[in-house]
Amino acid sequence: MNRPHIPVLCDFVTELLTPETQSLIIDGTFGFGGHYSQLISKMPADSTYVGIDRDSAAIDFGTAHYGQESRLRLVHNTYENMTQICTELNLPLATGILLDLGISSFQLDASGKGFRFQGENEPLDMRMGEGCSFTAADIVNTWDKSAILDVLERYGDIRNGAKFVDIVCETRFKSPYLNTADLIHSIKKGFYFANSRRRYVQTCQTVFQALRIAVNDELGQLERFLEQSKSLLAVQGRLAIITFHSVEDKMVKRFTRENKDWITPINKKVIQLNYHEAKKNTRARSAKLRVLVREH
Numbered sequence: 001m002n003r004p005h006i007p008v009l010c011d012f013v014t015e016l017l018t019p020e021t022q023s024l025i026i027d028g029t030f031g032f033g034g035h036y037s038q039l040i041s042k043m044p045a046d047s048t049y050v051g052i053d054r055d056s057a058a059i060d061f062g063t064a065h066y067g068q069e070s071r072l073r074l075v076h077n078t079y080e081n082m083t084q085i086c087t088e089l090n091l092p093l094a095t096g097i098l099l100d101l102g103i104s105s106f107q108l109d110a111s112g113k114g115f116r117f118q119g120e121n122e123p124l125d126m127r128m129g130e131g132c133s134f135t136a137a138d139i140v141n142t143w144d145k146s147a148i149l150d151v152l153e154r155y156g157d158i159r160n161g162a163k164f165v166d167i168v169c170e171t172r173f174k175s176p177y178l179n180t181a182d183l184i185h186s187i188k189k190g191f192y193f194a195n196s197r198r199r200y201v202q203t204c205q206t207v208f209q210a211l212r213i214a215v216n217d218e219l220g221q222l223e224r225f226l227e228q229s230k231s232l233l234a235v236q237g238r239l240a241i242i243t244f245h246s247v248e249d250k251m252v253k254r255f256t257r258e259n260k261d262w263i264t265p266i267n268k269k270v271i272q273l274n275y276h277e278a279k280k281n282t283r284a285r286s287a288k289l290r291v292l293v294r295e296h
Contacts, residue, residue: 007034008102008287009242012271016291017096017240019043025096026050026086026232028079028225031104032061039098040071047071052085054078054129057106078131080221083228093234100242101222102287103128103212114180115212117204121181126208126215136211140168140177155219155247156210164190164207183207209245222248226255230262230294238266239292249288256292266291 007013013035019025019042027036030051040049052075053059059076066072075085079099086094108116113125114136124137139148148165152158167190168177177183187207193200213219233239243249249270256265271289 007031007038008100009271009273009289010035010038012289013098013240013242014038014042016266016289017098017238019096022047022096024048024050024092024094025098026052026082026091026094027098028052028082029098029100030062030074031055031058031100032106033066035098035100036062036066036072040069043071045071048073048091050075050085050089050091052077052079052082054131055104055107056130057111058104078129078221080224082225082232086232093237094232095234095237097229097233097237097239099222099225099240101218101248102242102244115208117180117184117187117208121179124177124179124183126212128212128216132215132217134215136183136215137177139211139214140183141172145169151214152207152210154210155213156206157246158203158206158210160191166190213247219247219251222251226251230259233294235294235296237294239263239294241290241292243288243290244286249290252290256290262295263292264295266293 017025017039019039022043024047025039025043027049030036030053033051036049036051043049049071050073051062053062054077056076059074062072062074073089075089077085082097103115107113107128112122113127114122115126124135124140126136139151143151145165148168149161152161152165164186167186171177171186175182177186184204187204188200191203193203229239241252243252256263267290273287
């Protein structure tokens with residue numbers, strides 16, 4: 001199959017990571033090789049590119065399409081385990097690290113795991129990889145009201161979810177939530193849209209996003225990675241992080257501010273898609289790129 005994902009801000013990543021000077025790039029979210037394809041073409045002949053991904057489909061795709069590249073090493077794991085991975089592979093400190101924290105178009109469109117509210121009715125799963133301990137269905141079927149509200153508020157910034165959660169808790173005793181259609185039905189009953197299609201779409205997207213983040217512990221992974229990043233990065237090494245919602249971006253900004261004694265942003269102003277790029281790739285319109293350099 002063709003590459004099932006469009007890499008976001010690829011030209012900026014390539015420019016700011018300066019692959020022509022890199023001896024080791026660790027891509028913590030390899031996906032389907034979109035950033036890799038552009039970066040590896042500019043890297044030195046004796047360099048190494050390590051691609052990590054929690055999704056076995058991405059690793060299988062990378063092996064099938066890029067397995068002949070001797071500089072590439074693919075690892076089926078999560079980027080929060082990067083220290084362990086580097087130890088097992090006997091790697092030196094990285095000169096470049098890349099994280100693209102978005103969900104791939106393949107996962108949205110073809111994984112069958114219920115990541116999106118539009119399209120086919122799918123199981124309410126939302127696990128990106130095999131290591132997740134619960135599904136989105138588990139959250140809505142078994143978590144108590146306060147815990148579900150916390151997910152909506154922390155990961156979706158939803159402050160008016162009480163009625164929706166009441167409906168969820170009432171409905172699940174009659175019939176458990178099994179698929180995306182079940183959840184959408186309760187969203188329609190639990191929120192007020194003022195006859196606005198746009199508000200309805202935004203609400204559905206935000207509820208699905210909040211559940212996905214909780215299922216995959218996305219913010220926990222990012223926090224645990226940031227805690228170990230200094231020990232992974234060589235002096236003058238560069239760390240590029242692409243975020244897709246405000247909570248992630250705030251975490252990266254706070255990390256930069258709290259560690260300014262050793263790390264400095266290269267791009268003083270966050271990089272985003274321009275109007276025309278966002279129109280071509282609407283799923284990535286919220287993407288923000290920050291590149292940091294280890295000073296000492």
